[in-house]
Amino acid sequence: MTNQVENHKELEAEDELPNMSRRSFFKRTAAAGGAAILGGGAVLGASKTSLQGSLNTPGIVVDENFKPKDQRDVMLCHATSYHLSQVRNPERGAQYARLQKKDFNFNRALQTFENRDHFDNNKPGYGQADRAIGHAAWYPLVVAKSRAAAFTQPNTPMHSWSQADIHEEQFDWGSGKRAADMIRSTGRLFGAVRVGIAKFDKRFVYDPLYDLVEERTLSWEKDFPFKPKSVIVIATPMDYDNVATAPSWTAEGATGNGYSDMSKIACQIAKFIRGCGYNAVGAGNDLASSVAYAIQAGLGEGGRNGSVIVPGMGPRVRLCKVFTNIDFEDAYDQPRTWGITEFCKSCKKCADACPSGAISQDDDTSFAPTYEFSDEPDYTWNNHIGIKKFYSDAKKCFNFWMDNDTSCLNCVASCTFNEPDFWHHWMIMAVNPYMPKFVHSLMAEGHPAFGYGGQSRDPIPAKVEKFWVSGEDMRTNTSMKNNIGTAG
Amino acid sequence: MEALQWFSLGIISMLAINVMVYVHRVIDLKWYTLPLLFGGVVDILVGVAWCWSSFLEGYPQSGAMGLSLFSGSGLVVIIMTWRHLVAPGLNIPMILQDAKSAR
Numbered sequence: 001m002t003n004q005v006e007n008h009k010e011l012e013a014e015d016e017l018p019n020m021s022r023r024s025f026f027k028r029t030a031a032a033g034g035a036a037i038l039g040g041g042a043v044l045g046a047s048k049t050s051l052q053g054s055l056n057t058p059g060i061v062v063d064e065n066f067k068p069k070d071q072r073d074v075m076l077c078h079a080t081s082y083h084l085s086q087v088r089n090p091e092r093g094a095q096y097a098r099l100q101k102k103d104f105n106f107n108r109a110l111q112t113f114e115n116r117d118h119f120d121n122n123k124p125g126y127g128q129a130d131r132a133i134g135h136a137a138w139y140p141l142v143v144a145k146s147r148a149a150a151f152t153q154p155n156t157p158m159h160s161w162s163q164a165d166i167h168e169e170q171f172d173w174g175s176g177k178r179a180a181d182m183i184r185s186t187g188r189l190f191g192a193v194r195v196g197i198a199k200f201d202k203r204f205v206y207d208p209l210y211d212l213v214e215e216r217t218l219s220w221e222k223d224f225p226f227k228p229k230s231v232i233v234i235a236t237p238m239d240y241d242n243v244a245t246a247p248s249w250t251a252e253g254a255t256g257n258g259y260s261d262m263s264k265i266a267c268q269i270a271k272f273i274r275g276c277g278y279n280a281v282g283a284g285n286d287l288a289s290s291v292a293y294a295i296q297a298g299l300g301e302g303g304r305n306g307s308v309i310v311p312g313m314g315p316r317v318r319l320c321k322v323f324t325n326i327d328f329e330d331a332y333d334q335p336r337t338w339g340i341t342e343f344c345k346s347c348k349k350c351a352d353a354c355p356s357g358a359i360s361q362d363d364d365t366s367f368a369p370t371y372e373f374s375d376e377p378d379y380t381w382n383n384h385i386g387i388k389k390f391y392s393d394a395k396k397c398f399n400f401w402m403d404n405d406t407s408c409l410n411c412v413a414s415c416t417f418n419e420p421d422f423w424h425h426w427m428i429m430a431v432n433p434y435m436p437k438f439v440h441s442l443m444a445e446g447h448p449a450f451g452y453g454g455q456s457r458d459p460i461p462a463k464v465e466k467f468w469v470s471g472e473d474m475r476t477n478t479s480m481k482n483n484i485g486t487a488g
Numbered sequence: 489m490e491a492l493q494w495f496s497l498g499i500i501s502m503l504a505i506n507v508m509v510y511v512h513r514v515i516d517l518k519w520y521t522l523p524l525l526f527g528g529v530v531d532i533l534v535g536v537a538w539c540w541s542s543f544l545e546g547y548p549q550s551g552a553m554g555l556s557l558f559s560g561s562g563l564v565v566i567i568m569t570w571r572h573l574v575a576p577g578l579n580i581p582m583i584l585q586d587a588k589s590a591r
Binding site for chain 1: 501502505506508509510512513537538541542544545546547548549550553554
């Protein structure tokens with residue numbers, strides 16, 4: 001009893017203190033803590049909203065010169081086809097060789113691509129294992145006789161136009177949104193990191209199509225098996241550490257694996273849709289411009305390097321498509337902006353890192369190429385003129401691939417938006433749209449200063465070594481590191 | 489490791505709030521003092537979180553830069569605010585006397 005009285009007296013004494021009432025102190029601390037939690041929640045909510053992107057964008061802007069791209073004028077298609085390169089338009093190769101002052105022929109160079117046995121185990125990124133990982137990465141497509149889809153060949157075995165296996169009963173999706181949700185979930189299951197859905201837009205398909213095997217044009221109206229209504233655009237990731245080894249042979253691992261994933265996922269989703277009773281044809285680089293459709297499907301924005309830049313991944317993704325006759329009603333995605341193209345105007349990291357100098361150094365986008373020799377007659381045959389964007393000289397890019405005896409990826413690795421999947425990079429992405437031009441320049445410079453990107457025109461040996469030891473703890477993988485670059 | 493990171497940052501945040509509430513109770517501060525202190529604390533926490541995450545993702549250079557830029561600037565803001573706005577009103581002997589008389 002005596003103790004209780006003393007305790008009561010003590011409590012009264014505390015309440016009388018002018019500055020140090022314990023009860024009041026904890027009350028205020030709790031209030032401040034609550035306010036901090038609410039403030040943090042508000043910032044998180046605002047960030048998530050920002051990361052959804054703004055619909056306040058015209059999407060792809062075209063001028064009066066715009067018309068759908070003839071597939072025969074796509075760089076990879078032209079170079080792969082003997083007929084196009086050597087018979088129909090031999091003057092293109094001759095003009096390039098004359099202007100660039102080198103003995104180079106697109107089609108001839110491609111014949112031995114990635115099959116020249118000249119590895120050097122003392123040269124980081126160009127050894128036997130570096131050659132082997134690229135071959136292994138592409139191997140599923142070789143086995144499936146579908147690698148040509150990467151060179152724009154339509155109707156390969158994995159992306160067959162055959163609709164013979166469509167189920168006779170059409171599944172009732174319930175609504176366009178439900179159909180979209182189910183297809184996105186299927187895509188996620190099969191390995192996609194992004195799935196967007198755009199309306200079929202004749203402007204951004206290749207027209208006419210071209211069959212590289214039979215060397216003949218194909219028509220959407222007469223040859224394609226159905227009239228598409230929608231295009232499902234799927235992004236599949238490339239490994240951060242492997243891409244960082246660009247432009248070495250090691251980086252072909254990410255490229256080939258990306259293409260194998262593309263074909264697998266598009267093939268699987270197309271099969272799923274046919275199993276639900278609807279028409280579907282998968283596509284890799286064939287049928288249409290993947291970048292244009294990815295922008296239309298709200299996956300990202302067009303970047304300086306010609307790729308679509310996806311928030312959170314940058315250009316470190318591969319894109320594939322599924323053409324279908326499903327009508328998604330009001331569930332179609334719309335083009336969105338995250339301030340990425342605006343950022344690209346201040347950042348020229350990809351152009352600086354490009355070994356062939358193919359990427360534009362312009363300060364703004366344009367409706368036609370401005371690169372060296374672009375005023376020469378027909379020199380810009382490979383570009384899709386009439387779209388407001390940065391124009392690259394794909395001929396020089398292709399030339400470097402052939403010289404390097406593998407594709408490159410340096411523009412992807414050096415991109416300021418190419419970062420591992422961690423919250424602090426998402427935070428930067430969320431504030432990016434609200435930053436002025438000079439902050440964009442600071443951010444572009446800060447990226448290599450923080451240790452990201454920082455590509456040189458030759459492979460960096462330390463990055464090659466870092467990739468080769470990146471699987472060190474994969475037996476248990478307690479960090480859950482995956483091929484997106486996530487550890488969480 | 490990430491869970492430990494957020495847990496630690498939560499504890500640091502709560503301690504920082506305690507200090508700010510305490511300072512607010514014992515000193516008659518100008519209206520902009522607390523926002524400055526709060527901004528500095530948030531800056532330091534962002535730097536620490538950035539640094540930790542950068543090490544987790546395997547980019548220690550980013551961690552060092554984050555700590556220098558974010559936590560460094562936050563530290564400068566807190567030190568300046570403390571020296572010029574908090575310390576002049578902080579009478580340590582009187583506070584200790586108050587604490588003693590409360591016993």
